[in-house]
Amino acid sequence: MNVYDSARMADVMAPEGYVSTETADDADLVILNTCHIREKAAEKVYSELGRLRDSEEDGTMIAVAGCVAQAEGDEIMRRAPYVDLVVGPQSYHRLPKLVAGAVAERDRSGRSRVIDTDFPAESKFDFMPAAQVSGPSAFLTIQEGCDKFCAFCVVPYTRGAEFSRPVDAVLNEAQQLVSDGVIEITLLGQNVNAYHGDDDGLAGLIRKLSVINGLERIRYTTSHPRDMTPDLIAVHGEVPQLMPYLHLPIQSGSDSILARMNRKHGADDYLKTIDALRAVRPDIALSSDFIVGHPGETDADFDATMALIKNVEYAQAYSFKYSKRPGTPASDMDDQIPEEVKSDRLAALQALLNEQQLAFNKQTIGAAIPVLFERRGKLPNQIAGRSPCMQAVHVTCPTEEAADRYFGKTVPIHITDAFANSLTGTLDDGVAAESTQRESARA
Ligand code: SAH
Ligand code: SF4
Secondary structure, eight states: OHHHHHHHHHHHHGGGTOOOOSSGGGOSEEEEEEOOSSHHHHHHHHHHHHHHHHHSOTTOEEEEEHHHHHHHHHHHHHHOTTOOEEEOGGGGGGHHHHHHHHHHHHHHHSOOOEEEOOOOSSOGGGGSOOOOOOSSEEEEEOEEOOSOOOTTOOHHHHTOSOEEOOHHHHHHHHHHHHHTTOOEEEEEOTTGGGOOSSTTHHHHHHHHHTTSTTOOEEEEEOOOGGGOOHHHHHHHHHOTTBOSEEEOOOBOSOHHHHHHTTOOSOHHHHHHHHHHHHHHOTTOEEEEEEEESOTTOOHHHHHHHHHHHHHHOOSEEEEEEOOOOTTSGGGGOSOOOOHHHHHHHHHHHHHHHHHHHHHHHHTTTTOEEEEEEEEEOSSTTEEEEEOTTOOEEEEEOSSHHHHHHHTTSEEEEEEEEEOSSOEEEEEOTTOOTTOOHHHHHHO
């Protein structure tokens, strides 16, 4: 979401004459987009600000955006008084005005301290220009905020109440992206499957997107298990453009920890959802987030998480040590887990997840997989892309000209080797580069 937000901030500033620079050193204005989800991410902001101050020439404006700005606006101005502007995630459409205000304030008094961390009544989406396309794959935010209040999480406080963009606005943006050459759209939201901008929810939106000509791949992230409705599960069996990969975080495999987290579902409910998804889409690959060391987590609770992972067999997953967030209920719970216990549990959990990820990747050796090439690789003539299941795939083309030709297209690739984080393959001889992913899926 922050990648998308950063791009939209650049879009908003473009009409003002601002263009992106390669390095911060070349910039007149640096906007640091920040994340508040764990303490480490939030603390990094201050070290990064110190680095910026030391390396910047006098006169460079420094702005802080994102959730740290939202949560710690005054604190940022206190700890880093050289920051000119603090802007929360709901006010990005006001950036040109805010920057102009900061410039004027500086001209007047030598320094500026502009802060906008409101939750405005108007929606920023109605005031931002169309997203600029850069490559065949694009993000599209359809939902923001969260009303679920998991005990450990700051999102409901930093991103505010749940909000869904109207279905017509989303369809227009999607159509525009496809007209500009996009063939893969990832729908974004903190709780994307709680989307209610369409009467039929996210399922309805996906069905409507599936008739856009030229849109080959649809994905959505991040989902909450409680919002995986039967209709949304059914869409996974119905819409071939919906890729067979789902990030569905459970956080813990223990019912008592799930209850303390206020997740409002048990491990069994989650496993039933996975069974239902696999019934309609047997090749679906699964991913999750896990938190180890949530307050109150016993060895038995942790074992339940390990057992759940063994049961599901994930294609990949993200895992974190529980991090105390100010103002959240879990930060006040008295049975906090010692740091060493968290570290040991995280190491064991990640070893199991890495093993599963490697096994998942190894299964593809010998198969022909449609890969959407979206980047040039680091090596000469190399291109990089994603499989339907989100695996990174690297291919070295015979010539530079071939690499250019396949860039931005979906091409069947013969997988020759698999590693923990990527696959390598060769162009499947005899198949035209123009063949689309749907054609190859049919084949
Ligand atoms: N809405 C999504 C998650 C969004 S936050 C969901 O409900 O699953 C992204 C991830 O950050 C979470 O899934 C969780 O694993 C992690 N996270 C959030 N708060 C955390 C905290 N206090 N400590 C450690 N990890 C946390
Ligand atoms: Fe945070 Fe996700 Fe829970 Fe909302 S549902 S509070 S975003 S973890």
